[in-house]
Amino acid sequence: MESRLRVQGHPIQPMLVTFPFGLFACAALFDLADVVGGPAFLGQVGYWTAVAALVAAALAGIAGMVDLWDARPGPTRRTAILFNLANLLMAALFVLVCLVRAHAPERGATGGTVAVEVLALGAGAVGVWLGTRLVQQFDTRRTEPAGLDALGAVSRPAGIRRTA
Numbered sequence: 198m199e200s201r202l203r204v205q206g207h208p209i210q211p212m213l214v215t216f217p218f219g220l221f222a223c224a225a226l227f228d229l230a231d232v233v234g235g236p237a238f239l240g241q242v243g244y245w246t247a248v249a250a251l252v253a254a255a256l257a258g259i260a261g262m263v264d265l266w267d268a269r270p271g272p273t274r275r276t277a278i279l280f281n282l283a284n285l286l287m288a289a290l291f292v293l294v295c296l297v298r299a300h301a302p303e304r305g306a307t308g309g310t311v312a313v314e315v316l317a318l319g320a321g322a323v324g325v326w327l328g329t330r331l332v333q334q335f336d337t338r339r340t341e342p343a344g345l346d347a348l349g350a351v352s353r354p355a356g357i358r359r360t361a
Contacts, residue, residue, distance in 0.1 A: 209260055210263075211331065213253070213257035214284060214328060216250070216253040217284075218287075218324070220247070220250030221250045221314070224244070224250060224291070224314065225318055227242045227243030227306075228240060228306035228310065232307065237303055240298075241304050244295065244306075245304075251291060255288075258281065258284065258288070265278065273331070276327055276330050276331050276334060280324055280331050284321065286320040287318070287324060290316060294310045
């Protein structure tokens with residue numbers, strides 16, 4: 198499966214997915230701080246962070262649908278579908294939380310909304326795991342080293358030889 202949306206040869210959707218997941222995690226932390234007795238403005242910050250994450254999730258979802266458009270049946274397509282469903286579940290749970298909090302005074306969090314956010318982050322963690330598998334399946338024609346092998350060229354200055 199080859200991604201249509203690429204930046205310098207790398208699929209763009211895995212890059213886009215990091216933004217909503219990180220923002221959702223930050224929103225949950227702000228809300229947890231609000232629930233355990235932090236200043237009330239933390240609930241508002243958590244709410245608006247979740248709203249920003251939903252916008253980012255929509256953009257990542259569009260990129261995911263573009264990638265699925267040409268996907269041939271097989272294991273990579275199944276992984277991509279599960280990846281997108283996990284991210285959709287995470288976003289849907291945060292939409293639910295935001296709708297509940299939209300009319301709350303100061304948009305503060307409650308223990309129940311934080312519990313739903315933690316459940317949503319669990320679904321997002323499954324999405325992250327599936328995303329790593331998907332990137333490995335996407336990058337079958339990668340020529341540069343990956344992982345820790347990529348650091349090998351940087352770790353030793355030019356002209357210095359390794360001694361046995």
